Amino acid sequence: MSSADKNLSVFNTEGLPDISNKKFALVVAEWNSEITEALFDGAYKTLVEYGAAKENIVRGNVPGSFELTLGAHWFAQREDIDAVIALGVVIQGETKHNDYINHAVAQGITNISIKNNKPVIFGVLTPNDMQQAIDRAGGVHGNKGDEAAMTAIKMVGLKEQIAGK
Numbered sequence: 001m002s003s004a005d006k007n008l009s010v011f012n013t014e015g016l017p018d019i020s021n022k023k024f025a026l027v028v029a030e031w032n033s034e035i036t037e038a039l040f041d042g043a044y045k046t047l048v049e050y051g052a053a054k055e056n057i058v059r060g061n062v063p064g065s066f067e068l069t070l071g072a073h074w075f076a077q078r079e080d081i082d083a084v085i086a087l088g089v090v091i092q093g094e095t096k097h098n099d100y101i102n103h104a105v106a107q108g109i110t111n112i113s114i115k116n117n118k119p120v121i122f123g124v125l126t127p128n129d130m131q132q133a134i135d136r137a138g139g140v141h142g143n144k145g146d147e148a149a150m151t152a153i154k155m156v157g158l159k160e161q162i163a164g165k
């Protein structure tokens with residue numbers, strides 16, 4: 001299914017874990033901030049809606065998506081943080097940079113997730129143009145921030161399930 005056919009804010013919520021004592025970090029890229037702020041709002045709202053305590057949600061900003069990996073790594077190193085969500089948007093077509101940034105961040109986030117043994121979620125939009133970004137940041141296709149938060153919740157639950165908790 002391409003993301004054009006999917007609403008990013010509609011998900012299966014069966015069997016979600018109790019996250020009232022779980023701590024989440026949101027790392028937000030400032031580049032294209034009108035989009036990334038919408039991603040943040042969606043992610044924050046979804047975490048709270050499904051049981052996270054507001055005081056258990058922390059935020060850090062990074063200048064651009066390229067810096068998401070290191071910002072997320074610093075949060076992931078904190079023992080009290082259960083999951084990290086990296087939020088950014090790299091608009092293809094506006095820059096050849098996008099290939100380098102997208103690949104670097106996708107690889108970097110995978111690496112730090114495994115290294116820190118906790119979910120680090122790739123909440124990065126990689127649209128062809130600004131309209132596609134708007135459509136996925138609270139527009140007609142929902143909000144990638146919602147989806148990233150739900151992914152974090154589900155991965156926290158899976159980790160507990162596998163640990164037998």
Ligand code: RBF
Nearest residue numbers: 029031063064065066067088089090091095097
């Ligand atoms: N950061 C983003 O988050 N999204 C972008 O679309 C984006 N495009 C960039 C295009 C160019 C030509 C450059 C130089 C940077 C871009 N960045 C973007 C910023 C990048 O993630 C990083 O912050 C800077 O490259 C650090 O100097």
